[in-house]
Amino acid sequence: GAVVSQHPSWVICKSGTSVKIECRSLDFQATTMFWYRQFPKQSLMLMATSNEGSKATYEQGVEKDKFLINHASLTLSTLTVTSAHPEDSSFYICSAQGQGNEQYFGPGTRLTVT
Amino acid sequence: AQSVSQHNHHVILSEAASLELGCNYSYGGTVNLFWYVQYPGQHLQLLLKYFSGDPLVKGIKGFEAEFIKSKFSFNLRKPSVQWSDTAEYFCAVSPKAAGNKLTFGGGTRVLVKP
Numbered sequence: 001g002a003v004v005s006q007h008p009s010w011v012i013c014k015s016g017t018s019v020k021i022e023c024r025s026l027d028f029q030a031t032t033m034f035w036y037r038q039f040p041k042q043s044l045m046l047m048a049t050s051n052e053g054s055k056a057t058y059e060q061g062v063e064k065d066k067f068l069i070n071h072a073s074l075t076l077s078t079l080t081v082t083s084a085h086p087e088d089s090s091f092y093i094c095s096a097q098g099q100g101n102e103q104y105f106g107p108g109t110r111l112t113v114t
Numbered sequence: 115a116q117s118v119s120q121h122n123h124h125v126i127l128s129e130a131a132s133l134e135l136g137c138n139y140s141y142g143g144t145v146n147l148f149w150y151v152q153y154p155g156q157h158l159q160l161l162l163k164y165f166s167g168d169p170l171v172k173g174i175k176g177f178e179a180e181f182i183k184s185k186f187s188f189n190l191r192k193p194s195v196q197w198s199d200t201a202e203y204f205c206a207v208s209p210k211a212a213g214n215k216l217t218f219g220g221g222t223r224v225l226v227k228p
Contacts, residue, residue, distance in 0.1 A: 004157075032213075032214070034215070034216070042220065042221075043204060043218040043219060043220045043221050044158075044204070044216075044218045045218075046215055046216065046217070049213065049215060093157075093158070095158075095216075097214060101146070101165075101208075101214050102160060102163070103160075103214070103216065104160075105150075105157045105158035105159075106157060107156070107157040108157060
């Protein structure tokens, strides 16, 4: 149980375009999901907390207008990288909070902006 | 803001050797503590967690960790490693007052030689 999926697993886009990444909890409901960013050979950095039915809470230094988060249902949160630039290239990972405050992580999405 | 430091970036050891990975955090309040593992090509998985109670926590796959409050440490141990323990290990901290937001350490890459 407690499986989290992400789609797509890898995406390449051109500079200036927008990309949407989906995070789904497959067998449980998650009122809270988290979005992380991981640079090569570095740790995960929390970008934002996504709450179902309300606005996301962004960490300091994360542009909310660039990284749009929508948590429309108890099993789906989306992260849209708007007007992507090469510096946005990274590995984006989501997690969904299950029972007992445990976070279950998705497999990640590798974004490459050319 | 809290921070988490993992002292070793890379560890190489032989099968059957003992493993200890250091983790220290800086935060003045009470925290929940976690160790996650990321096997090559896979997503983050929870090894063990500490919320309260016995400071010696046992997790999956023979791992354990000890919370020493006075030292702000949560070191991970395994008495005898296997080749399959080759992975990256992340320590994470979540202040109880921070709504389950995780701050990760930089990670330790462990290579177990057969």
